[in-house]
Amino acid sequence: xxxxxxxxxxxxxxxxxxxxxxxxxxxxxxxxxxxxxxxxxxxxxxxxxxxxxxxxxxxxxxxxxxxxxxxxxxxxxxxxxxxxxxxxxxxxxxxxxxxxxxxxxxxxxxxxxxxxxxxxxxxxxxxxxxxxxxxxxxxxxxxxxxxxxxxxxxxxxxxxxxxxxxxxxxxxxx
Amino acid sequence: xxxxxxxxxxxxxxxxxxxxxxxxxxxxxxxxxxxxxxxxxxxxxxxxxxxxxxxxxxxxxxxxxxxxxxxxxxxxxxxxxxxxxxxxxxxxxxxxxxxxxxxxxxxxxxxxxxxxxxxxxxxxxxxxxxxxxxxxxxxxxxxxxxxxxxxxxxxxxxxxxxxxxxxxxxxxxxxxxxxxxxxxxxxxxxxxxxxxxxxxxxxxxxxxxxxxxxxxxxxxxxxxxxxxxxxxxxxxxxxxxxxxxxxxxxxxxxxxxxxxxxxxxxxxxxxxxxxxxxxxxxxxxxxxxxxxxxxxxxxxxxxxxxxxxxxxxxxxxxxxxxxxxxxxxxxxxxxxxxxxxxxxxxxxxxxxxxxxxxxxxxxxxxxxxxxxxxxxxxxxxxxxxxxxxxxxxxxxxxxxxxxxxxxxxxxxxxxxxxxxxxxxxxxxxxxxxxxxxxxxxxxxxxxxxxxxxxxxxxxxxxxxxxxxxxxxxxxxxxxxxxxxxxxxxxxxxxxxxxxxxxxxxxxxxxxxxxxxxxxxxxxxxxxxxxxxxxxxxxxxxxxxxxxxxxxxxxxxxxxxxxxxxxxxxxxxxxxxxxxxxxxxxxxxxxxxxxxxxxxxxxxxxxxxxxxxxxxxxxxxxxxxxxxxxxxxxxxxxxxxxxxxxxxxxxxxxxxxxxxxxxxxxxxxxxxxxxxxxxxxxxxxxxxxxxxxxxxxxxxxxxxxxxxxxxxxxxxxxxxxxxxxxxxxxxxxxxxxxxxxxxxxxxxxxxxxxxxxxxxx
Numbered sequence: 001x002x003x004x005x006x007x008x009x010x011x012x013x014x015x016x017x018x019x020x021x022x023x024x025x026x027x028x029x030x031x032x033x034x035x036x037x038x039x040x041x042x043x044x045x046x047x048x049x050x051x052x053x054x055x056x057x058x059x060x061x062x063x064x065x066x067x068x069x070x071x072x073x074x075x076x077x078x079x080x081x082x083x084x085x086x087x088x089x090x091x092x093x094x095x096x097x098x099x100x101x102x103x104x105x106x107x108x109x110x111x112x113x114x115x116x117x118x119x120x121x122x123x124x125x126x127x128x129x130x131x132x133x134x135x136x137x138x139x140x141x142x143x144x145x146x147x148x149x150x151x152x153x154x155x156x157x158x159x160x161x162x163x164x165x166x167x168x169x170x171x172x173x174x
Numbered sequence: 175x176x177x178x179x180x181x182x183x184x185x186x187x188x189x190x191x192x193x194x195x196x197x198x199x200x201x202x203x204x205x206x207x208x209x210x211x212x213x214x215x216x217x218x219x220x221x222x223x224x225x226x227x228x229x230x231x232x233x234x235x236x237x238x239x240x241x242x243x244x245x246x247x248x249x250x251x252x253x254x255x256x257x258x259x260x261x262x263x264x265x266x267x268x269x270x271x272x273x274x275x276x277x278x279x280x281x282x283x284x285x286x287x288x289x290x291x292x293x294x295x296x297x298x299x300x301x302x303x304x305x306x307x308x309x310x311x312x313x314x315x316x317x318x319x320x321x322x323x324x325x326x327x328x329x330x331x332x333x334x335x336x337x338x339x340x341x342x343x344x345x346x347x348x349x350x351x352x353x354x355x356x357x358x359x360x361x362x363x364x365x366x367x368x369x370x371x372x373x374x375x376x377x378x379x380x381x382x383x384x385x386x387x388x389x390x391x392x393x394x395x396x397x398x399x400x401x402x403x404x405x406x407x408x409x410x411x412x413x414x415x416x417x418x419x420x421x422x423x424x425x426x427x428x429x430x431x432x433x434x435x436x437x438x439x440x441x442x443x444x445x446x447x448x449x450x451x452x453x454x455x456x457x458x459x460x461x462x463x464x465x466x467x468x469x470x471x472x473x474x475x476x477x478x479x480x481x482x483x484x485x486x487x488x489x490x491x492x493x494x495x496x497x498x499x500x501x502x503x504x505x506x507x508x509x510x511x512x513x514x515x516x517x518x519x520x521x522x523x524x525x526x527x528x529x530x531x532x533x534x535x536x537x538x539x540x541x542x543x544x545x546x547x548x549x550x551x552x553x554x555x556x557x558x559x560x561x562x563x564x565x566x567x568x569x570x571x572x573x574x575x576x577x578x579x580x581x582x583x584x585x586x587x588x589x590x591x592x593x594x595x596x597x598x599x600x601x602x603x604x605x606x607x608x609x610x611x612x613x614x615x616x617x618x619x620x621x622x623x624x625x626x627x628x629x630x631x632x633x634x635x636x637x638x639x640x641x642x643x644x645x646x647x648x649x650x651x652x653x654x655x656x657x658x659x660x661x662x663x664x665x666x667x668x669x670x671x672x673x674x675x676x677x678x679x680x681x682x683x684x685x686x687x688x689x690x691x692x693x694x695x696x697x698x699x700x701x702x703x704x705x706x707x708x709x710x711x712x713x714x715x716x717x718x719x720x721x722x723x724x725x726x727x728x729x730x731x732x733x734x735x736x737x738x739x740x741x742x743x744x745x746x747x748x749x750x751x752x753x754x755x756x757x758x759x760x761x762x763x764x765x766x767x768x769x770x771x772x773x774x775x776x777x778x779x780x781x782x783x784x785x786x787x788x789x790x791x792x793x794x795x796x797x798x799x800x801x802x803x804x805x806x807x808x809x810x811x812x813x814x815x816x817x818x819x820x821x822x823x824x825x826x827x828x829x830x831x832x833x834x835x836x837x838x839x840x841x842x843x844x845x846x847x848x849x850x851x852x853x854x855x856x857x858x859x860x861x862x863x864x865x866x867x868x869x870x871x872x873x874x875x876x877x878x879x880x881x882x883x884x885x886x887x888x889x890x891x892x893x894x895x896x897x898x899x900x901x902x903x904x905x906x907x908x909x910x911x912x913x914x915x916x917x918x919x920x921x922x923x924x925x926x927x928x929x930x931x932x933x934x
Contacts, residue, residue, distance in 0.1 A: 030279060050203035051196015053417070055369040056450045060852035063369055091196035106194040110186050113815035116823070117660030118193035119200060119369045119417030147860040151852065153369055154418055154660050155822040157860050159815065 013084050017047060018093030026081070039083050040064040040075035043090060051091035051122045055151065062150035065123040065130075066090050072130035074149075091122035094129065105129055105167050114163035116154035124150045128164045137168050180669040181880050184814050185679055188665040189415070189658060201373040201389040201414045202447045209375065210239055212436045212446035213283035215273040215290055216456055217265035220301075220525040220845025221312060222294040224263045224272065231289040232275060237282035240440035241290070242274040248435050250403050252427040254326065257315050258491045260431045265294070266314050267490035267527050268846045269456030276436040276444050299525035301842050303361075303462060303487035306522040314490065314523045323488065323521040326496030333579025335500040338480075338507060338517040340575070343470075346479025346514030350470030354551040358910045359464035360542035360894065361487065362837035364828035365454055365855065366532045370417020372426060372457055373447030376433040382407040384437075386430055391419040392697025394655035397689040399425055404434055413657030413687035420827035421533040421887070422458055423659075424699060425494070455850035458530025459838055460828050461498060462487030463539035467547040470514075475557035475565070477548075481516035484540065488521055489528040495521050498536030500577035501632060501700075505537035506544060507574040508629050508779050511566045525845055527838075532828055534628075535700065538891035541628060542833075545895035546910045553609035553908075559899065560597050560606075563627045564590050568779050576631050576776040584631075585777035585876060586883075589807055592871045593627075593783055596805025599869050600785040610906045618793040621800070622904025626892030627783045632700030633883045634775035638710035639693035642671055642718045644766040646757040648742020649681045650718070652711055655695030656703070657687040661886050662816035663703040667711045669812060670880065674715040676740040701780055704812060704884035705877045709772040712878050718768025725766075726759035778875055780885050782806050784824060784892040788900040792923055795916030797834055797901055799825075799864040804889065806868070809875035810882040820886035821868045829890020831858055833897035837913050 011026040013033060024033040024046065033042055040057075043049040043066070055063040057076045064076040067089040095102035105128060108114070115121040124147060131138060131146035138146070143164045152160070192198040229241040247261040261271055273290050277283035298312040305311055306321040314321055325336040347353055374388040384406040386396055393413030401409040416423060433446035448457060467482030484502075488495045499519045506517065532538075552562055568574060569590075573583045597603065605613045605623045613621045641653035650671055658664045668682040675682070685691050698707060723734035726744040730737070736746050743753035760766065785803040790796070804821045811817050824830055835856040839848040849855045874881035894912060902909045907922040920926045 034281075044203075049196075050199065053200070053369070054202070055371070055417075056852040058450060058851055058853065061369060091194075095195070102191070102195060109194045110190040113184070113187055113190070113662070113813075113819060115187075115190075115193050116662070116816075116819050117368065117370070117416060117418035117658075118189070118198055121193050122196045125194060144860045144863070150860065151369060151857060152860075153367055153420070153826045153857070154819065155825050155827075156819055157863055158822050158866060159819060161860070 013081060015080070015083055015088060016086065017043065017049065017088045018090060022047060033080050035079065035081050037080045038076050039078040039080050042080040043075060049090050049092050053119055053122060055119070062127060063120050063123040065126040065150065067126060067130055070130065070133055072127045091126060105132065108163040108167045112159045112163035112166065114156055114159040116156050120150060120152045124152065124160055132168060140165060178673055179676065180673045180679060182811050185669060187662050188668055198415050200370055200417045201375065201387060204375060204387060204414065206375055206377060206443040209443040209445055210276040210278060210440055211280045211283050212433050212444045213275045213277065213287055214271050214432060214452070215287045217268060217270040217272050219265060219294050219296055220268050221297040221299040222265050223297065224265065225293040225295045227273065228291040229273065232286040235282065235286050235289060237278035238275060238286045239278070239442065240276040240436055241286065242435055242439055250431050250435065252431060253491045254494050254496060255324065257317060260435060267525050269527055270490060271432065274432050274436050276440040299845050301524050301526055301840065301845070303464060303485045303522050303524065306524045307520065314525065318523060321522045321524070323492050323495060323523065329497050330500055331578045334496070335503050335575055335577050335579045336496065337519060338503045338515040338575065341514030343479040343481045343514045343516040347470040350478045351473045352554055353468060353470050354547065354554065355468045356547040356550055357464065357466045358543045358546040360539055360912050361462040361464060362832060362912045363459040363462055363529065364832040364836040365459050365838055366420035366422045366828045367454070367855065368418030368420060368422065371448040371450055371453040372423055372429045374429045374433045375443060375445045376430070376437040377443035378438050384434060385410045385412065386434065387412045387414055388430060389414055389416045389423050390426065390657060391416060391421065391424045391659045391699060393657050393687050394689050394692065394695045395425050395697060396430055400427055400430060404431070411689040416657055416659035419659045421531045421535060421699065424531050424697065428457065450852060451850045454855060455847045456527055458493055458528050460532045461495060461529040461539045463543045465543040465547060467544060469548055469551050471551040471555060473555055475552060475555050475562050477510055477512040479514040480510065480512050484517055484519040486519060486521040487524050487529070489524055489526045491523065491528045492521065493528060493530035495529065498531065501630065502536030502540035504574060504576045505628070505630050506540055508568045508631065509541065509566060509627055510548065526840055527847065533887050534891040537628060537630060541891060542894045542912065545626060546898055549899060556608070558606060559625050560593065560602055563625070563783065564593050567627060567629070567781065574631065582631065582776045584779055586779055587807060587873045587875060589781040592781065592805045592807040592869060595871065596783050596785060596803055596869045599867060600803040602785060605787065610903055610908065612904050612906065613787070618791055619789050620792055620904040621787060621789050622900045622902070623785065623787050624896040624899025624903065625783065625785050626896035628888050628891035629779045629781040630700060630888060631776045631779040633702055633705045633778055633780050635700050635702050636696040636706065636774055638695055638707045638772040640710040640714045640770045641693060642711065642714040642768040644718045644722055644756065646760040646762055646764065648677065648756050650675055650677055652682065652684045653692045654684055654707065654711060655687050655689060655692040656684070656698060656707055659698060661698065661703060661820060662813060663698050663707065666812045666816065667708060670708055670712055671715045674712060675719060677742060681742065699887065701884035701887040704882050705778065706772045708882070709878045710770040713770030714768040716768065717770060718766050721766045721768065722756060722759065726754060729754060729759050778877060778883055780883050780888060782885060782888045782892055784896050786893065786896045786900045788897060788904055790901060790904045790919060792905065795919035797914050797919060799830065799834060799897070801865040802830070804868045806885050807871035807873050808882060808885050809877060810872050810880050811870065812880070812882055817870065818868060821889050822866055824889040824893050825858055827890060830893030830897060833894035833912050833914060835913050835915060
C-alpha cells in the first residue's frame with residue numbers, strides 16, 4: 001500500500017479589508033504574513049493599501065489609524081494575526097468605489113483645505129470617521145478629544161476641526 | 175484692489191482628492207521592480223575610531239545583497255565645505271553611519287545589521303560649543319582645527335555675508351545712555367519632525383545613469399549638487415510629495431548618498447527610509463545658537479551699538495551652517511535699526527547629531543538668542559516692545575547687508591499698519607502692563623503677554639525657471655521642478671497661470687517634479703514660492719500667451735495686442751461674441767512653449783509679528799499658551815486657506831512650542847539623545863490648541879503682476895522669544911532658557927532646589 005505524500009497543512013489567515021476577504025499563508029517567506037507583522041505592514045506591503053501611513057510605528061502619532069469593527073485602532077500596534085475575522089476599513093474603503101463617490105467627511109476636508117502636507121490626513125479622517133459613527137453631532141471639544149492621538153505637524157488642526165464640525169452640523173453622517 | 179477670477183479666492187487644492195482618499199504616493203508608498211531595502215548600522219558611541227569591522231556573517235545571511243563599510247564604500251563626500259565621508263573609519267555622534275546593508279526585505283536587512291561585528295576605540299567627546307573651541311578639546315575633523323568651521327566665501331557669491339560689522343561700535347557705546355550685556359542661548363535643538371521620515375529610492379543603469387526618487391523640498395538640487403560627486407553624468411531626480419519638511423528635507427545627501435552607494439554596489443534599486451527613531455536621533459535638528467551680546471541703548475530705546483559673539487553648535491557635521499549664518503546676519507539688521515555693529519559668528523562641530531536647515535534658517539536661531547538680550551535694554555528703558563519693533567523694523571528706503579554681502583535697499587512696504595492692527599486685535603494695550611508685570615493674577619494662575627517679530631529678504635532669492643506649454647485643446651501645462659511639500663504651492667502656481675490665461679483651473683496642470691523634464695528650480699525655500707517661483711511661472715505663461723496671440727491675430731486680421739483669451743478661446747477686446755478656439759490658430763499639430771526665468775531680488779523683506787498670551791500655573795510650573803495673534807502683510811493673498819494654514823503652522827515644526835516644551839534631550843554622560851520617539855519628544859495635540867487669529871494685510875508689493883510675496887517659512891520664527899517674554903512678564907522673573915518646562919519655571923519662582931539640569 002502506498003501513502004500519498006501530503007504537504008504540511010498551511011496555516012492561513014483571512015482578513016476582511018474594505019469589504020473584501022483576503023487569505024494569507026502564515027510564515028516567514030517573502031510573500032507570507034509573519035506572526036510578527038503588524039496590521040499596518042500587511043495593509044501596506046501585502047495589500048498595497050498605502051493610504052495607511054506609518055510615521056512613528058510606535059502608537060504615538062495616529063498616522064496609521066484604521067477602523068476595526070467600526071472603532072479607530074492603531075494598525076502599527078496590532079499584529080495582523082490578531083485581526084483575523086475582523087472587519088477592517090482603511091482610507092481607501094471610505095465612500096463608494098463603484099459609484100466613484102467619496103465620503104462627506106473627505107469632501108469636507110477638501111472644502112476646508114484641512115491638510116497641508118497630507119501625510120497625517122488619512123489617519124485623522126479615520127479617527128474622525130470613528131467618532132462620527134458613535135457621536136454624529138459632536139461639539140468641538142469632543143472632536144478635539146477624539147483627534148488628540150493624531151499628530152499633525154503642519155498645524156492644520158484648526159481647519160480639520162472646521163471640516164469635521166461642518167459635516168457634524170449638516171447631519172450628513174450616518 | 176483687483177478682483178481676480180482665481181487669485182485670492184479659496185479654491186480646492188489640485189491634489190486634495192488624492193490626499194483625502196489616501197492615493198497620494200509618498201516616497202515610502204512607492205516600490206520599484208526588483209527593489210532592495212537599505213538599512214544603516216549606527217554608532218552607539220559619540221566619538222570613536224573603528225578598530226575593526228567584520229561583515230562576513232552579515233554577507234552570509236540569505237537575502238543580503240550588499241554590505242558597505244568605510245573599507246569598501248565609495249569616497250563620496252558631503253557637507254560644507256566638503257568634510258563628511260559617506261562612511262568613515264571614525265564616528266562622531268551616537269547614530270553616525272557605520273555600515274550600510276541592502277537586502278531583499280527590511281527584516282533581513284535589520285537582522286544583517288546585528289551580524290556586523292565592530293570594535294571601537296572610544297575617543298573623548300565634546301558637546302558644548304564653547305568647550306569644543308578650547309585648545310584641549312577633542313578634535314572631530316583634522317581639517318577643522320579647534321573644531322571651527324571655516325567661514326564660507328562662495329556659497330552666495332564672493333562676499334557671502336559671515337558677520338555684521340560696520341560703523342564704529344566704540345563710538346556707539348560711548349553715545350549710549352546705558353549698556354546691557356548678557357548671554358542667551360537657543361540650544362534645545364528642537365526637531366522639525368515632519369510626520370514622514372526621510373526616505374529615498376536610488377537606481378543605477380550602467381555607470382552614469384542614476385535615478386533618485388526622494389522626499390525633498392528641492393529635488394532638482396540633488397542633480398545640481400550630488401550628480402558629479404557620485405560619478406554620474408545623467409542623474410534624474412524625481413521629487414515625490416513631501417510628508418512635510420519644514421526645511422529639513424532639502425539638500426539632504428544624508429539619505430541620498432547611502433542609498434545610491436548601496437544601489438551601485440548591489441546592482442539593483444534600493445529604497446532607504448528612516449525609521450522614526452533614526453529620524454529623531456540621527457537626522458538633522460536645529461542649530462544650537464548662543465550669543466554673548468552687548469547692546470548700547472539710548473533712553474528712548476534707540477540702539478546705538480550692538481556687538482557680540484554668536485556661537486553656533488553644528489553638531490557632528492555642517493550641512494549648510496555658513497548659509498544659515500549669512501541669512502541670520504541679514505535678518506538681524508531687518509529687525510534692529512542700528513548704525514554700529516560688531517556681531518561675529520563662530521561655528522563649531524561637536525559630538526551630537528548634526529544640525530541642518532530648518533524653517534527659520536539661521537534667523538530664528540539668531541533672534542531667539544538675541545531678542546532676550548535686547549529686551550533687557552527695553553526693560554531698563556521702560557520701552558513697550560511693540561513700539562520698539564514699529565520704530566526699528568526695516569522700512570522702504572532703509573538698507574541692509576544681505577546674504578551676498580551686498581548692501582540692499584528696501585523697496586517693499588512699511589509694516590507699521592499691520593503691526594498696529596495686530597496689536598489692536600490682540601488687545602496689546604490693555605494686556606501690556608510693563609516689563610515683568612503680569613496681565614492678570616488669579617490665585618496661582620498668572621497671565622503674561624509677549625511679542626516677537628521676524629522677516630527675511632529672501633522671498634526673491636535664487637533662480638527659478640519654468641515653462642508653460644499650451645496645447646491646442648485649450649489646456650496649459652506648467653513645467654516646474656517644484657515638489658509639493660505641504661504649502662499648496664503647486665496648486666497656487668496653477669492658479670497664477672489660470673488667471674493669466676483665463677483658463678478653468680482644471681485645465682492647468684504641473685509636470686511631476688522631475689529634473690529630466692523640467693528646467694532649473696532651487697525649490698520653495700525662504701518663502702520664495704510666491705514671488706520667485708511665481709514670477710518664473712507668470713513670465714512663462716505671458717510668453718506663451720504672446721505666441722498664441724501672434725498666431726491668432728493672423729486668423730482674425732487684427733494686431734496681437736488687440737486680443738484676449740478666455741476658456742481656451744480668443745476674441746478681439748470688446749467683441750466677446752466672436753470667439754475662435756485656440757486650435758483655429760494653433761492647428762492640431764502645434765504646441766506653444768513659453769519660457770520664464772526669475773533673477774534674484776533682495777529688496778522686498780517680508781514680515782511676521784506674533785503676539786502671545788500665556789498662563790502660568792505657579793504651583794505646578796506649567797505654562798499654557800492661551801492665545802496667539804499673527805500679523806503680516808502679503809501684498810495679495812493667492813489662496814486664503816493655504817495662507818491661514820501656513821500662519822497656523824507657527825506652533826509646531828520647531829516653532830513656538832520650542833519655547834514651551836519641545837526639545838531634544840541630550841545626555842552628556844553617554845552622548846545619547848534620550849527622547850528619540852514621539853512619546854518622549856513632546857508635541858501639541860488637538861486637545862491643547864491655543865486660540866489663534868491672524869491679521870492679514872494686502873498692500874500691493876512691486877513684485878510680480880499679482881503684487882504678492884510669500885511669508886510661509888517665517889511664521890514660527892518670532893514665536894519662541896515672544897513666549898519667553900510672556901512667561902517672564904507673567905511670573906515677574908526674567909526667563910531665558912528654552913524651553914520653559916515646569917522645572918525651570920518653579921526654579922525661577924524659587925520653589926525648587928535649583929538642581930543642575932543634566933544634559934545638553
